[in-house]
Amino acid sequence: MRHAHTVEQVRAAEAELMARLPEGTLMQRAATGLAVAISNFIGHVYGARVVLLVGSGDNGGDALYAGEKLARRGAGVIAVLLSDKAHPAGLAALLVAGGRVGSTEDIATADVVVDGIVGIGGRPGLKPQALAAVQAAEEHGVPIVAVDMPSGVDVDTGETPTEHVKAALTVTFGTHKICHLIDPAAAACGPVHLVEIGLDLPPAGVQSLQTADVRALYPLPRGESDKYSRGVLGLIAGSSQYPGAAVIAATGALAGPIGMLRYIGPDSVAEAVRAAHPEVVAGEGRVQAWAVGSGLGDELDVAKVRELLDAEEPVLLDADGLKALDESGDHDEVLITPHAGELARLLGVERTVVEAERLKHARMAAEQFDVTVLLKGSTTVIARPDGEVRVNTNATAWLATAGAGDVLAGLCGSLLAGGLNPLDAASVGAYLHAAAANLASAGGPATAIQVAGKVAEATRLVLLEIDSGG
Numbered sequence: 001m002r003h004a005h006t007v008e009q010v011r012a013a014e015a016e017l018m019a020r021l022p023e024g025t026l027m028q029r030a031a032t033g034l035a036v037a038i039s040n041f042i043g044h045v046y047g048a049r050v051v052l053l054v055g056s057g058d059n060g061g062d063a064l065y066a067g068e069k070l071a072r073r074g075a076g077v078i079a080v081l082l083s084d085k086a087h088p089a090g091l092a093a094l095l096v097a098g099g100r101v102g103s104t105e106d107i108a109t110a111d112v113v114v115d116g117i118v119g120i121g122g123r124p125g126l127k128p129q130a131l132a133a134v135q136a137a138e139e140h141g142v143p144i145v146a147v148d149m150p151s152g153v154d155v156d157t158g159e160t161p162t163e164h165v166k167a168a169l170t171v172t173f174g175t176h177k178i179c180h181l182i183d184p185a186a187a188a189c190g191p192v193h194l195v196e197i198g199l200d201l202p203p204a205g206v207q208s209l210q211t212a213d214v215r216a217l218y219p220l221p222r223g224e225s226d227k228y229s230r231g232v233l234g235l236i237a238g239s240s241q242y243p244g245a246a247v248i249a250a251t252g253a254l255a256g257p258i259g260m261l262r263y264i265g266p267d268s269v270a271e272a273v274r275a276a277h278p279e280v281v282a283g284e285g286r287v288q289a290w291a292v293g294s295g296l297g298d299e300l301d302v303a304k305v306r307e308l309l310d311a312e313e314p315v316l317l318d319a320d321g322l323k324a325l326d327e328s329g330d331h332d333e334v335l336i337t338p339h340a341g342e343l344a345r346l347l348g349v350e351r352t353v354v355e356a357e358r359l360k361h362a363r364m365a366a367e368q369f370d371v372t373v374l375l376k377g378s379t380t381v382i383a384r385p386d387g388e389v390r391v392n393t394n395a396t397a398w399l400a401t402a403g404a405g406d407v408l409a410g411l412c413g414s415l416l417a418g419g420l421n422p423l424d425a426a427s428v429g430a431y432l433h434a435a436a437a438n439l440a441s442a443g444g445p446a447t448a449i450q451v452a453g454k455v456a457e458a459t460r461l462v463l464l465e466i467d468s469g470g
């Protein structure tokens with residue numbers, strides 16, 4: 001599990017640990033890990049040209065001490081001081097090691113720029129001198145390694161209301177922060193490298209499943225399992241207008257853990273579903289969970305869906321089905337899977353607002369409708385009414401294709417029917433969906449059906465303990 005803590009939690013853990021260690025120990029641990037990560041990033045140290053952007057706090061201190069270590073190994077290290085309060089001991093150490101103070105002019109010929117402008121003490125945005133330095137790096141194509149996080153992002157929300165660094169690599173300390181996992185800030189981090197510094201942290205409110213977590217959660221059939229005990233999913237999807245959505249959702253569902261799929265819908269759509277998947281049973285019967293909504297169009301039966309929402313079985317509500325959601329009733333076992341536009345409609349706000357503040361709006365909807373919300377997007381945010389959040393970060397941009405959401409709905413529904421709670425079903429489903437997309441895409445385009453076709457293989461790789469790039 002990858003954990004993302006808030007600034008307040010990190011500060012408390014840091015204070016507790018610092019009280020037990022000689023002064024400066026934590027910063028030295030951070031700077032050592034940072035120097036190693038920078039040298040791995042540039043591939044060579046001797047003769048490398050490194051420019052440090054140094055703000056007024058300890059984030060700049062980390063950069064200066066890492067610069068000192070690189071200078072000792074033969075790098076040419078130049079510090080651009082963005083404040084007259086730059087960490088005095090760190091600066092002295094850099095100068096003793098042969099580094100020097102320079103200006104933004106030095107950026108043009110650098111191999112790497114190190115962003116030590118601000119860390120967890122930062123407010124969003126960049127001051128003019130810092131912005132000019134960052135723009136110089138961008139203009140000259142010099143990659144930026146961010147210390148702790150790209151300066152200018154909102155650390156605790158992942159929002160990027162104004163200018164910020166776009167890093168090629170982020171080196172963080174002790175634990176991940178929320179901005180590393182939530183877009184749009186997460187997209188500005190590049191790969192995130194975690195340096196352990198020994199912090200003792202409380203449970204994190206934002207987490208991200210890794211391969212081993214998915215393996216541990218996945219509902220496995222047992223020797224005595226039959227098709228009913230593995231779980232039966234009822235699928236209400238597709239319409240004369242969008243028959244394909246039912247076929248695609250069914251393909252996603254059958255690639256999950258269920259033993260049987262029941263399809264409920266118009267005869268013509270049922271025929272299409274059964275032509276693609278002869279194993280599907282058409283018509284009502286006992287189910288362990290419902291997946292409702294993909295491609296229903298105008299044929300949504302609001303009363304019927306509300307009946308299901310009030311019943312005991314878990315319900316996944318997607319696409320057109322979301323129109324049936326209201327704030328009444330107990331929706332503990334309900335999972336909704338909107339994209340930003342659909343969530344915006346539910347909350348009565350603009351889509352762009354949801355995209356800019358994904359964590360906030362996913363949590364808001366979860367609380368308001370008393371449901372688990374899976375907000376689709378480049379990083380998928382899954383929020384529970386109690387505020388617990390999981391994020392899925394292994395998606396490929398190629399997954400933005402028609403029908404991909406129907407595959408996800410079918411798969412997550414299948415996991416609900418297989419016995420997972422909405423949070424686990426959503427996070428395991430999002431992980432396997434993205435892993436399948438990575439296999440189907442392999443760096444190029446892929447259709448939704450091709451993605452669905454790779455879910456079984458992605459699952460097998462996870463269960464066999466092979467990391468499929470997820």
Ligand SMILES: NC(=O)C1=CN([C@@H]2O[C@H](COP(=O)(O)OP(=O)(O)OC[C@H]3O[C@@H](n4cnc5c(N)ncnc54)[C@H](OP(=O)(O)O)[C@@H]3O)[C@@H](O)[C@H]2O)[C@@H](O)CC1
Nearest residue numbers: 014026027030057058059118119120121122123125127148
């Ligand atoms: N916690 C840990 O476990 C460890 C932490 N470590 C490191 O310490 C870092 C935190 O250091 P920190 O607390 O000194 O704050 P930091 O982020 O450097 O900001 C300093 C000052 O900048 C200012 N400022 C604010 N916003 C701004 C902006 N947009 N643009 C420009 N300036 C802005 C503001 O001052 P003000 O302007 O209000 O006077 C603020 O006080 C942390 O990220 C990690 O790298 C590691 O060494 C070891 C383990």
Ligand SMILES: [K+]
Nearest residue numbers: 118147149151
């Ligand atoms: K930074």
